[in-house]
Structure formats: C-alpha cells, structure tokens
Amino acid sequence: MIHLKKIRAAKPADLPQVIEIDALITGLRKPAYWAGILRRYGGRRPRHFFLVAETEEAVQGYIVGEVRDWEFGSPPCGWVFGIGVRPHARLGAVATRMLEEICERFRRAGVDKVRTLLARDNALVLAFFRSQGMMAAPFIALERDL
Ligand SMILES: CC(C)(COP(=O)(O)OP(=O)(O)OC[C@H]1O[C@@H](n2cnc3c(N)ncnc32)[C@H](O)[C@@H]1OP(=O)(O)O)[C@@H](O)C(=O)NCCC(=O)NCCS
Incomplete structure (x- = not known):
C-alpha cells in the first residue's frame, strides 16, 4: 500500500x-487536452471531477469522471472516463x-451507479475494474469509419 497524502481536486x-x-x-503527450480537462472538470462544478492522488513527493495518479443524465437512455449515473x-x-x-473517492462524490451527487468504457484488449484496466466489482453492463458500443 502506498502512503497517500491526499486525493484532491486537480490544480x-x-x-x-x-x-x-x-x-x-x-506514449503521447497531450497538453492541450489536459488543459481542457482542467478547465471543464477542475473547478467547483458539482458533477464534474478531475482528482489526483499525491504522496509527499509527487502526483501518483489521476481519475476523471462526471455524472451524466439520461444519455444512451440511461438514468443518471457516474461515468469514469480516465x-x-x-x-x-x-x-x-x-x-x-x-x-472509491470519485464514487463517494458520485453518491453525494445523487447517483447510485458507476460506469466506464475500456478497450477490449486492455487486460490491465479490465483486471482493475473487475477487481472493483464492476461487471459487464447492458450496453454495447458501436462505431464505423467516417
Ligand atoms: C489500471 C491501473 C489504473 C491500476 O492502478 P493500481 O494503482 O496499480 O491499482 P490497485 O493497486 O488499486 O489494484 C487494485 C486491483 O486491481 C487488479 N490489478 C491491478 N493491476 C494489476 C495487474 N498488473 N495484473 C492483474 N491485476 C491487476 C488487482 O486485482 C488489484 O488488487 P490486488 O493488488 O489486491 O491484486 C494502472 O495499472 C494503470 O494506470 N494502468 C494504465 C491505465 C490505462 O491503460 N489507462 C488508459 C485507458 S483509461
């Protein structure tokens, strides 16, 4: 277990x-993307979360998500997208x-479900989310080339 000083809103x-x-x-640096995430998710909007986990030495991780209403026909729920x-x-x-921290904030925002999407071949992220009790959802993702 890593000794974290705090999990808090990103600055x-x-x-x-x-x-x-x-x-x-x-393998990609995306400064403009992350500046946009900070603008949209780093403030005090009650349903938008961009959190970092820090030790005394450094930021060790980040998580980004938000509560969204009725999209894809789904009742309001929390989405973790990074x-x-x-x-x-x-x-x-x-x-x-x-x-745990973002789920607590989702609960306080009034929802009782959390969802995410991940690449089928990302075994690491799948192992992590499965370890957290997350199961296949009753949705499928579709796409096509434009
Ligand atoms: C997935 C990730 C976030 C997990 O972070 P972490 O801090 O190491 O995870 P935790 O220590 O909380 O692990 C919790 C559980 O997840 C599972 N898990 C995590 N890493 C694992 C691994 N390498 N192999 C198998 N299971 C793993 C285990 O069940 C673990 O519990 P355990 O330690 O009791 O076995 C991290 O590996 C990561 O950043 N990976 C890259 C993420 C990525 O690809 N992001 C892009 C798409 S969003």
Whole structure:
C-alpha cells in the first residue's frame, strides 16, 4: 500500500505531472487536452471531477469522471472516463482509493451507479475494474469509419 497524502481536486500546478503520467501510459503527450480537462472538470462544478492522488513527493495518479443524465437512455449515473497511475506506484492501491473517492462524490451527487468504457484488449484496466466489482453492463458500443 502506498502512503497517500491526499486525493484532491486537480490544480493547474498538477498538469505537468498528469501529462507525464498519461504520456508514460499512452506514449503521447497531450497538453492541450489536459488543459481542457482542467478547465471543464477542475473547478467547483458539482458533477464534474478531475482528482489526483499525491504522496509527499509527487502526483501518483489521476481519475476523471462526471455524472451524466439520461444519455444512451440511461438514468443518471457516474461515468469514469480516465484513470492512470504512475508505473512505479502501481499495485499500491492508488487506483482503488481514487475510484472509491470519485464514487463517494458520485453518491453525494445523487447517483447510485458507476460506469466506464475500456478497450477490449486492455487486460490491465479490465483486471482493475473487475477487481472493483464492476461487471459487464447492458450496453454495447458501436462505431464505423467516417
Ligand atoms: C489500471 C491501473 C489504473 C491500476 O492502478 P493500481 O494503482 O496499480 O491499482 P490497485 O493497486 O488499486 O489494484 C487494485 C486491483 O486491481 C487488479 N490489478 C491491478 N493491476 C494489476 C495487474 N498488473 N495484473 C492483474 N491485476 C491487476 C488487482 O486485482 C488489484 O488488487 P490486488 O493488488 O489486491 O491484486 C494502472 O495499472 C494503470 O494506470 N494502468 C494504465 C491505465 C490505462 O491503460 N489507462 C488508459 C485507458 S483509461
């Protein structure tokens, strides 16, 4: 277990570390994307959450999500659409604690369900969400080339 100082709302000063963690995971640096996420999710909007987990030394992970109403015919629920933990901080329950924190904020926002989407071949993220009790949902994702 990693000793976290706090899980809290992200601030502008965290962005370089969030961008770095995301780039370590995906191989892409996306400063404009993360500046947009901070603008939309980093403020005090009651249903938008961009949280970071920090130790004394550094930001070790981030989670992003929001409560959305009635989309895809679904009653209001919380969506987690981004999660990442520094490679050297993994398997220390950082993601577990970030998910618990965002779920608590979803509950306080009045919903009783959390959902996410993940790539079929992302076995790591699937193992994580399954370990948190998340199950296949009664929805399917569709797409086509444009
Ligand atoms: C998935 C991820 C967020 C998990 O973070 P973490 O802090 O290491 O997760 P935790 O320590 O809270 O793990 C909780 C449980 O998840 C499962 N899990 C996590 N990592 C695992 C692994 N490498 N192999 C198998 N199961 C794993 C385990 O059941 C674990 O419980 P245990 O330690 O008791 O076995 C992290 O590995 C990560 O950032 N991966 C890349 C994310 C990514 O691809 N993001 C892009 C799409 S959103």
